[in-house]
Amino acid sequence: MSVIDRRNLFKAALATGVTAAVAGHTTSAQATGVTAAGHATSAQATGVTAAGHAAPAGALAITHPGLLHSKADLDRVAARVSAGAQPWKAGWDRLLANAHAQSTWRANPQATIIRGGTGQNYGILYNDIHAAYQNALRFRISGSTAHGNTARDILNAWSGTLTTVTGNADRFLAAGIYGYQFANAAELMRGYAGFDLARFQRMMRGVFYPLNDDFLTRHNGACITNYWANWDLCTMNSVLAIGVLCDDQALVNRAIDYFRNGAGNGSVMHAIPFLHDGGLAQWQESGRDQGHTLMGVGQMGAFCEMAWNQGVDLYGHAGNRFARACEYIAKYNLGEEVPFTPYTWGTGTNCAQRTHTAVSSAGRGQVRPVWELVHGHYAGRRGLAMPYTARAVAAVRPEGGGGDYGGNSGGYDQLGFGTLTCARG
Template identity: 25%
Template sequence: MRKPKSAFARHGLAALASAAVVSLLPGCTPAAAPIHAAPLLFAHPGVLVSREQLDFAKQQVAAGNQPWKGAFDQLVASPYAALDHVPVPRAVVDCGSYSKPDNGCTDERKDAVSAYTDALAWYLTGDGRYADKAIEIMDAWSGTITDHTNSNAPLQSGWAASIWTRAAEIVRYTYNWPGAGRFGDMLRNVYLPKVINGSQSNGNWELTMLEATLGIAVYTEDRPTYDKAVGMYLDRVPAYVYLSSDGPMPKISARSNLRTPEAIIKYWQNQSVFVDGLAQETCRDFEHTGYGLSAIAHIAETSRIQHEDLYPQVGDRLRAAFEFHARYQLGEPLPADICGGKFDKKLGPITEVALNALHNRMGQDLPETQQLTDQIRPEGVLMFSLWETLTHAGNPN
């Protein structure tokens, strides 16, 4: 196994990343350092999947190679690819906790997933009907929505915008879409205000919101927003996944009001024993932890496509977290001092992006993650983790 160097030791943003994480000493907050991470020229399509990655997937599907052909068959057979799908846009999407009330929340996510599914189907088949359907869905929403309300508005905005931007990037840069500018206005005016300032709720909230923010920045070519999202990301990731090199307690965000060990333990779901790869939400459940880990990988993947690779900063934590959670998802009993020996193991289909980046590109060994991935392929749809066996399995680009 080739052990990677320390994540903060291999990139020009290392000092900025470490400056963004505060000490556990009460009242010790470092001076903020500006982040300059945005590319001089944005790459398009450039949110989670690149043109080169799409071309690789298209070649594999055309050749009938697995697992890509099976993943493609799953995609085109899904209701999200149905050409008779009718979008259900709303002026105001009103979402409470756990989508109660659900006034447009599920409809919005379904339409966003359908638009991305259609965008992929268009690129991989060359059938313009899929592109037209994606445009129909995106135009319906960009001509209707004005706001998100209620307690889950920031999270709902993050879920939806992280998917909208993937679909929009593919269609805008591979097809004729007259409404592309209005869609950008929607992202900028309706979604971005809800996500750009992050959240101090459970970490999956902010990580999802940052993924959306970065995607919007790429689509609208907004360099200051891109820089802000990267700075917040480098601050949040070390506060979400623990490494023993952090010391006896997890790191905390520079924007957090957690200033005592007791407060940190409570925030970490009352977990007081910390081991490599444990996440802030592990002892809540694996499903929400998976949302957070998925967003970490997605942001790093988008940054790599934009030629400002963040994997060196987060790779050590991402590898430890995926190996830790995959091990117990595969059936190994959880130690009694971790989450009381009990956990909700529903990690979900979220491993392909990180596995491909860390193992296939960077040469790191992730045996537990590989075994879990082999069991659940092809990865389908889970919230904002979509069709990732098709787009990222073994993808060298």
């Protein structure tokens, strides 16, 4: 379905107050690229085989759009929203109500962004990124050129202005989190009239990627285990997203290899160090606090989804290890108890050891928009039982995005709106 077709369908639905399936709009596997069970069927469109198995890295050309949202995803969401189907309509309404999703948003680009230390101004960046993403979503789902123009103008303003991301060690967080989020907004606007993709790609390669590369290579000069899983994961996300955006298979492969084999805490076996009975697995930051542990669900979920849309199944790596971690985290944050294995790691520059001896209750029950994405894959695509994750989804549905979870940076760590974009059925 083209954007023009999507816009016409959407307008017709609004005009007639359609609440059932829209006449003349197909939801067949041929149109959406998925079967009724939610398994991808078109290798060309989705990068998976007819049996639903991901192709190996490098086996296919890079697919566009191919980060958090594929064309099949966008077509499916447009159809559900146009039909007034729930929960997608509730997710759409949540998007429409967000101040960042308005076509009146105006960019405030800066030449230098600072996170950590004196002169911090990074909130300007993450607010504009979320506005670009949310307006881009509105355009891709409804076809509204007013919102497309706003997303384009935000992206162009920053690519024509930003030259430096700096600060203390937190600059690496900024380069990772905002790097992959920025790339996702740009991927949605690929091909849009007036969007300077080439200049945006140069910004991503010249401003964000050097910090990503430095962190994965040197870890700020610290012991390899000093930085928590989320530091690696956001950096890996940015490398992967920039690779897709820039059609750079080497970067895509580098990020995926790090997920499988990296020495830092973001690689899957380090991020999820212990398996437990009952289909559970302990997250690396579980003894630290629950806010960052929940952030880990969002970061690893985003990485796996972007890889999936490039034909690589990391969700299923090591016997669905990530699914078991999601169940562990969801169970504890729903108020139930979980087992805990003492976790020891090296800190600082000399790898001085520290140990967590119990799961942390700090931030327990915090609400973050991280659950729909992982539930949509494991329960929706794969048909796996995810009872605790399903309960977590129900507790936060419909998920919002940046601007819906407070004004500090934690409220912008995920792009969100998973109910709209990731719910399946």
